[in-house]
Amino acid sequence: MDGSIGGWVALVGGGPGRADLITVRGLRLLQIADVVVVDRLAPRELLTETRPGTEIIDAGKAPHGHNLTQDEINAVLVDRASRGFGVVRLKGGDPFVFGRGGEEALACAAAGLPCEIVPGVTSAVAVPALAGIPVTHRGVTQDVTIVSGHVDPSHPGSTIDWGALAAGPGTIVVLMGVAALAGVSRELLKRGRPADTPSAVIHAGGTPAETVVTGPLSDIARLAADAGIASPAVIVLGEVVALRERLLEGHRAARAAHPQR
């Protein structure tokens, strides 16, 4: 994409927290954008990559102190691109994993505007990895399910089959689940997941504030609460969490040896 085709939008996944985990394509588009509409959880350091004079619109901090609504974000993307500008919508993780990227792409399509999707490194996989937890491991688990914890399992609006998740041995990764952690673990235990299932809660993964709490499923909600774990956090439930002990030392040594921005 370049200015010669007129206005455009690119939904760019900024990765899970560290500025250098954006894709090369995402970074290139960021460097040529006229306008950047940035999310609260996108790596903010990346804004230093923009050209002087780039309009930065903070979707997480509107002038009246509230987040922009999704309709307001869609309207800004359409407005700036319709006026001939190149617009990067910079998001945390991947735009299509609980990122509402689909809604923004549909708004652009409805307005007849070109909209490119630039995938990102999703926190669902990368935050556990950065904490030394592989979400799958041969001989341990063959499946991983990524779910939203936004709606408590006890709520009538919950559409997740917690019974099926509890019955299987697969890894469960919960995003947006800090508030619902007690309800999620209670539901899984009630439906048959073993109480000693290794579990982890990772706050602010990939940033200097990263905090990891581990423990058995039966106790993980209390341990996380005692440690003061707040959002954003990724919850990982399953036998893969136990691998962390063995992987962590080498992982830490490598991270210390390589430059960290």
Ligand SMILES: C[S@@+](CC[C@H](N)C(=O)[O-])C[C@H]1O[C@@H](n2cnc3c(N)ncnc32)[C@H](O)[C@@H]1O
């Ligand atoms: C609205 S979802 C967006 C997910 C994003 N599209 C992705 O692919 O990573 C926000 C949730 O992602 C998770 N999250 C994103 N970045 C994180 C980070 N650096 N550390 C821990 N959790 C993170 C948290 O569960 C948070 O509540």
